[in-house]
Amino acid sequence: MSTGNMNLTLKVWRQKNNKTKGALVDYKLADISPDMSFLEMFDVLNEQLINKGEEPVVFDHDCREGICGMCSMFINGRPHGPKDLVTTCQLHMRSFKDGDTITVEPWRAAAFPVVKDLTVDRSAFDRVIAAGGFISVNTGNAQDANNLPIPKKQADAAFEAAACIGCGACVATCKNASAMLFVSAKISQLALLPQGQPERYRRVQSMVAQMDAEGFGNCTNTGACEAECPKGISLENIARMNRDFATAKFISEEEV
Amino acid sequence: MSDLNSNIPEGELTSKWTKFKSSVPLVNPSNKRSIEVIIVGSGLAGASAAATLAEMGYKVKCFCFQDSPRRAHSIAAQGGINAAKNYQNDGDSTYRLFYDTIKGGDYRAREANVHRLAEVSANIIDQCVAQGVPLAREYGGLLDNRSFGGTQVQRTFYAAGQTGQQLLLGAYSALERQIGMGKVEMFTRHEMLEVVKIDGKARGIIARNLITGEIERHFGHAVVLGTGGYGNVFYLSTNAMGSNVTAAWKAHKQGAYFANPCYTQIHPTCIPVSGDHQSKLTLMSESLRNDGRIWVPKKKDDTRKASEIPEDERDYYLERRYPAFGNLVPRDVASRAAKERCDAGYGVGASKLAVYLDFKANTERYGKIEASKAGNHNPDKETCMRLGTEVIKEKYGNLFDMYAQITGENPYETPMRIYPAVHYTMGGLWVDYNLMTSVQGLYCTGEANFSDHGANRLGASALMQGLADGYFVLPYTIGAYLSKEISVKAIPTDHPAFVEAEERAKGILDKLINIKGTKSVDHFHKRLGHIMWEKCGMARNAKGLNEAIQEIRALREEFWSNVRVPGSSDELNTELEKAGRVADFIELGELMCIDALNRNESCGGHFREEYQTEEGEALRDDENYAYVAAWEFKEGVNFELHKEELKFENIKVAQRSYK
Numbered sequence: 001m002s003t004g005n006m007n008l009t010l011k012v013w014r015q016k017n018n019k020t021k022g023a024l025v026d027y028k029l030a031d032i033s034p035d036m037s038f039l040e041m042f043d044v045l046n047e048q049l050i051n052k053g054e055e056p057v058v059f060d061h062d063c064r065e066g067i068c069g070m071c072s073m074f075i076n077g078r079p080h081g082p083k084d085l086v087t088t089c090q091l092h093m094r095s096f097k098d099g100d101t102i103t104v105e106p107w108r109a110a111a112f113p114v115v116k117d118l119t120v121d122r123s124a125f126d127r128v129i130a131a132g133g134f135i136s137v138n139t140g141n142a143q144d145a146n147n148l149p150i151p152k153k154q155a156d157a158a159f160e161a162a163a164c165i166g167c168g169a170c171v172a173t174c175k176n177a178s179a180m181l182f183v184s185a186k187i188s189q190l191a192l193l194p195q196g197q198p199e200r201y202r203r204v205q206s207m208v209a210q211m212d213a214e215g216f217g218n219c220t221n222t223g224a225c226e227a228e229c230p231k232g233i234s235l236e237n238i239a240r241m242n243r244d245f246a247t248a249k250f251i252s253e254e255e256v
Numbered sequence: 257m258s259d260l261n262s263n264i265p266e267g268e269l270t271s272k273w274t275k276f277k278s279s280v281p282l283v284n285p286s287n288k289r290s291i292e293v294i295i296v297g298s299g300l301a302g303a304s305a306a307a308t309l310a311e312m313g314y315k316v317k318c319f320c321f322q323d324s325p326r327r328a329h330s331i332a333a334q335g336g337i338n339a340a341k342n343y344q345n346d347g348d349s350t351y352r353l354f355y356d357t358i359k360g361g362d363y364r365a366r367e368a369n370v371h372r373l374a375e376v377s378a379n380i381i382d383q384c385v386a387q388g389v390p391l392a393r394e395y396g397g398l399l400d401n402r403s404f405g406g407t408q409v410q411r412t413f414y415a416a417g418q419t420g421q422q423l424l425l426g427a428y429s430a431l432e433r434q435i436g437m438g439k440v441e442m443f444t445r446h447e448m449l450e451v452v453k454i455d456g457k458a459r460g461i462i463a464r465n466l467i468t469g470e471i472e473r474h475f476g477h478a479v480v481l482g483t484g485g486y487g488n489v490f491y492l493s494t495n496a497m498g499s500n501v502t503a504a505w506k507a508h509k510q511g512a513y514f515a516n517p518c519y520t521q522i523h524p525t526c527i528p529v530s531g532d533h534q535s536k537l538t539l540m541s542e543s544l545r546n547d548g549r550i551w552v553p554k555k556k557d558d559t560r561k562a563s564e565i566p567e568d569e570r571d572y573y574l575e576r577r578y579p580a581f582g583n584l585v586p587r588d589v590a591s592r593a594a595k596e597r598c599d600a601g602y603g604v605g606a607s608k609l610a611v612y613l614d615f616k617a618n619t620e621r622y623g624k625i626e627a628s629k630a631g632n633h634n635p636d637k638e639t640c641m642r643l644g645t646e647v648i649k650e651k652y653g654n655l656f657d658m659y660a661q662i663t664g665e666n667p668y669e670t671p672m673r674i675y676p677a678v679h680y681t682m683g684g685l686w687v688d689y690n691l692m693t694s695v696q697g698l699y700c701t702g703e704a705n706f707s708d709h710g711a712n713r714l715g716a717s718a719l720m721q722g723l724a725d726g727y728f729v730l731p732y733t734i735g736a737y738l739s740k741e742i743s744v745k746a747i748p749t750d751h752p753a754f755v756e757a758e759e760r761a762k763g764i765l766d767k768l769i770n771i772k773g774t775k776s777v778d779h780f781h782k783r784l785g786h787i788m789w790e791k792c793g794m795a796r797n798a799k800g801l802n803e804a805i806q807e808i809r810a811l812r813e814e815f816w817s818n819v820r821v822p823g824s825s826d827e828l829n830t831e832l833e834k835a836g837r838v839a840d841f842i843e844l845g846e847l848m849c850i851d852a853l854n855r856n857e858s859c860g861g862h863f864r865e866e867y868q869t870e871e872g873e874a875l876r877d878d879e880n881y882a883y884v885a886a887w888e889f890k891e892g893v894n895f896e897l898h899k900e901e902l903k904f905e906n907i908k909v910a911q912r913s914y915k
Contacts, residue, residue, distance in 0.1 A: 064497060
């Protein structure tokens with residue numbers, strides 16, 4: 001397995017389950033290749049642990065190509081590590097130096113309780129979407145797609161907001177553990193499209209209410225979420241959500 | 257010859273589906289409320305079916321092993337989704353999509369299913385746009401299209417290089433809406449471990465709560481598996497790490513036939529393997545072949561950099577061999593052609609197992625068009641490249657970034673190095689026209705079934721099939737079965753069949769934990785993958801397949817005596833999850849080799865070296881092998897072959913030619 005020459009010290013958060021306390025545990029790794037992804041480096045660690053008869057580190061991951069949003073490591077104090085615009089699975093060891101000590105923790109937020117080691121429970125995001133992150137159209141009710149031309153600029157802006165992968169880095173990095181970037185991205189996508197207009201103000205109210213109920217914090221305009229988002233979701237979305245939320249307050253119950 | 261009833265409706269090909277829909281028995285709304293349907297999998301095929309069935313009024317339970325239904329691997333599909341809309345006015349039609357798909361599948365798919373797929377393709381686009389899926393648009397505000405392999409029209413709809421993500425999030429939002437309304441009960445981080453059969457009918461599943469390790473029993477009047485493909489049998493593939501065959505394999509062991517397991521798709525444009533540490537392979541979308549030209553040096557073992565090799569010393573081998581389709585030949589053809597060049601010593605890069613995908617010519621062409629739009633009709637080369645790069649960036653930016661991130665090279669400046677990798681599996685559980693498996697009440701949708709792609713799937717057709725099955729086909733066809741089940745009350749889960757199935761599942765988990773061997777699960781998975789890639793990969797022969805079968809049997813024995821699974825079964829234990837999946841992959845691997853050995857012909861993704869034309873193209877044997885090979889699982893690990901004859905009444909069967 002030795003394909004490289006990097007030696008590393010890892011400090012990894014180990015926690016048996018949500019009822020026990022966790023702690024950082026040190027591990028030494030040798031012969032790491034700079035071409036490995038960060039998660040492949042963890043595969044090497046786990047193989048070593050298993051061969052020693054210890055339990056491997058549990059971490060969430062699936063597609064390993066930066067799109068499923070499942071991987072979620074807090075690396076040296078930053079979600080998804082030191083590189084901008086990449087997820088942990090797309091972070092490669094060439095971004096680190098031989099001899100580095102790397103600290104790896106789970107996402108930390110009251111609304112994302114730790115399940116085990118580096119794995120957290122992000123089901124709060126699903127419940128926020130279930131509260132209103134959709135257009136109410138049953139299968140079979142659609143008109144021909146080209147009957148509704150949408151200006152390219154508007155469609156592109158909706159697409160940019162829709163690029164969110166729901167990983168939760170925005171929450172993990174925010175000092176208030178706010179989910180406003182995630183929630184506003186979905187609200188923006190649908191608010192920018194003509195199909196999303198009928199439910200626009202109802203949607204923003206119900207999604208924000210659910211966001212609050214889940215225990216996410218508020219936004220204080222620091223912008224860490226935008227800086228750490230692996231998909232470059234813009235803060236403008238939060239501004240748009242706030243505008244829509246304010247507008248919704250001034251619209252009578254019936255209209256919303 | 258056939259001993260399987262595919263239940264294809266009578267009548268003209270073009271009217272079968274319309275007639276079926278208007279005459280299929282219905283379930284009235286009050287009865288729907290008391291009928292429960294279990295859906296395993298939340299990708300395009302699962303989420304769309306779960307949402308639609310709930311909208312119709314059924315009680316739905318949906319299961320996925322990830323932490324959210326939005327993570328299903330459909331999310332990673334890049335290039336696009338086909339639909340016979342003819343928005344480009346380039347002569348597309350339902351018939352042409354049907355024809356291209358049958359031909360692309362090398363005449364090994366069922367005509368009636370494929371025609372139905374082509375018929376509903378246009379509805380999918382309408383549905384997704386209505387949901388707010390932001391597909392790419394032109395300046396006029398209408399939807400844009402691009403070309404994919406195996407066709408001569410532009411019928412592929414897309415959202416940059418993230419089409420799967422956007423379509424899945426559309427289906428996911430429809431599903432979450434039903435969850436919010438209490439009409440779908442969602443079970444995340446749950447893995448199906450058994451199908452429960454009562455009096456020959458599927459009546460539920462046994463699932464493991466992956467967080468607590470608890471084994472749960474769930475009743476359903478019918479069970480639908482939308483659990484994806486089995487490409488991870490090769491260890492290295494473009495599939496997600498968790499993608500597995502377990503649900504389908506457990507169903508297979510309960511009587512669902514497994515069809516055409518040897519039909520696997522090796523995608524021509526993936527980032528080459530860089531070392532032993534590699535855990536997965538990354539696809540570079542087929543859409544890149546719209547604007548990329550594939551070449552290798554004309555000289556063997558040429559060590560010059562790509563930029564130093566002059567135009568006349570490059571071999572654009574796809575354009576040379578297939579002038580009519582050029583770089584847009586189907587995937588199986590493009591993959592084999594790359595392998596042929598590399599095997600002959602013309603490969604590039606350190607491993608020599610790669611070819612170039614070069615965007616320079618089209619970047620320059622786009623630049624010229626852009627300059628011309630700006631009034632500059634005689635731009636210099638530098639201007640062209642600069643403007644053209646902007647166009648390329650808009651079309652494929654995320655793919656280029658991903659390539660740069662993984663390889664550390666800049667693809668805007670040097671050509672990409674690519675090589676084929678396992679990507680999709682055309683085989684899967686055998687289903688009839690209703691998408692029902694050979695077990696009553698057990699359905700299978702999307703990549704998990706075998707039905708629509710024959711021996712090779714065309715690009716942008718997987719998303720189409722997954723959503724066709726889930727939104728527009730299954731919700732109708734399942735009614736034919738459920739309409740006869742309305743008097744069946746929910747069966748309590750203390751029924752002996754549930755108890756017995758739970759014991760089976762627990763027995764396997766206990767066995768795995770208690771082996772306490774010396775080798776990790778990954779160790780066995782890698783060895784299995786190596787056997788499969790070497791002997792049941794892009795090219796196969798009888799000798800290699802016979803060897804592979806023996807090697808896999810030996811590996812199975814070793815696995816069950818020497819695997820090490822740390823921890824216990826009553827907690828979150830990712831090694832235990834993997835162990836169960838790899839155990840099933842090992843059995844499947846053997847069946848794939850048996851199927852490949854049985855099929856004494858070459859077709860689509862199945863290339864038997866003994867059967868090729870003088871030019872090295874796949875040589876089919878329509879007289880003896882125009883059938884679906886559906887395998888029945890027998891005691892021990894044995895398999896019995898059943899055949900479904902394929903009848904082509906509307907298409908003239910011919911040797912596939914893309915010249």
